[in-house]
Amino acid sequence: MPYTQRTLPSELQRGPVAQSQATGRVGEQFPQHQQEISTTSLLFGILVEVSVTLLLSDIVGEANEEDQEPHIQEREDVHPDDDEILQNALQKEALALVRYMLRQYNSCQPVTDVDMLSHITGGYRPHFPVILDKACICMQLLFGIDVKEVDTVFHTHVLVIAAGITYDGVLSHVQGMPKTGLLIIVLCIIFTEGGCATEEAIWQVLEKMEVYPDSEHVIFGIPRKLLMEDFVYEQYLEYHQVPGSDPIAYEFRWGPRAYAETTQRKVLEHWAKYSGIDPSSIPTLYEEALQEEQGANTNDSTSLIKE
16 A cells, blocks of 8 residues: 655754753763663654644645645735744744655755745745744654755755755656654664664654654654664664564664665664764764664775775
8 A cells, every 4th residue: 555645744843951951961971871861752752843733735835736725825814013923933934845845855956045035925935944943853854855955056955865865755657755753763772772672672762753653743654664664674773572582572773775774874864964963972872873883894995905
C-alpha cells in the first residue's frame, strides 16, 4: 500500500526556557545508564515541541490556482502590528514556502530567492530571511531535506537529502513525502543509545512527535511498517532479538547502508544543530562520532594504498 501523500507542519519554535533547561542538563553528572538516558532526552527534547495540530492544507495541499488565490488573500488580511500575530503570520508564510519546496523537490527542480519571494505575501517579504529559515528547518527536521545554496549571484538553492543519505522513501510513481527525517531520527537514537536501541526506546522518542507504531501518520504512513520493513529492507536498519531477553525483546542497529552513506558525526550534528545544542557540549558522544569517522577514513585510505 503506498504511503499517504499528506503531511502536517511543525511550529518549529524553541522557547528560551526550554533551551536553557536543555543546556543545564549537559553538565550534570549521572551514572552511566542514567547519562545515556539524559543524553537521548537532551538531543530529542526539541521533538516535544513539534506540533501536528495545524491543518493538512497548511503545508502540502495540492491546491490549484483557484484554490490558492483565496489563501493568499486570507494571508494579506493579517496586519503585522503585534509580535504574536506577526510570528503566527510568518509561520504561515513559512509553511506556504515549504509546500512550494516540496513540489520542487518532487519535480527535481531547484528553487531561487525570486521564486520563493513570489510565494510570500507582499507585506511579509521584508521578513524573507526569517521565513526562509523557518521553512528550511521544517524541511530538515520533518523531511530530512537540506536546502543548499549553489549560486550566490542568482541565489539558487538545490534540495538534497540530508546527511549523505540517498534514500527518501518516496515511491517513484507517486508524489509522496520524503521519509528521511524519520530515518535520521532513528539513526541518531540508536547512536545515543550506545549503538543499539530497543523498540521501546525508539517509540518513546517518536511518540513525543506524535508518531505511534501502528497509527497511520500523515507523513510516514504506518511507522512500524516503515521502520521494520522499508528501512530494514533498504539496509539502513538491522532488527534483532536481544540476546537472552526474557520476555523476548528486539532492538535496532545501524545497517550496512547507513554506515556506507553517512556517519555518526553527520547524524549527530544534523540534529544537534536544530536542538540548539553544540555537539562539543556532549563530548563523550561527539568524540565517539569523530573517532568512528576518522577510523572509517583511515580504512578507506589503507584500502586505496593496497590497490
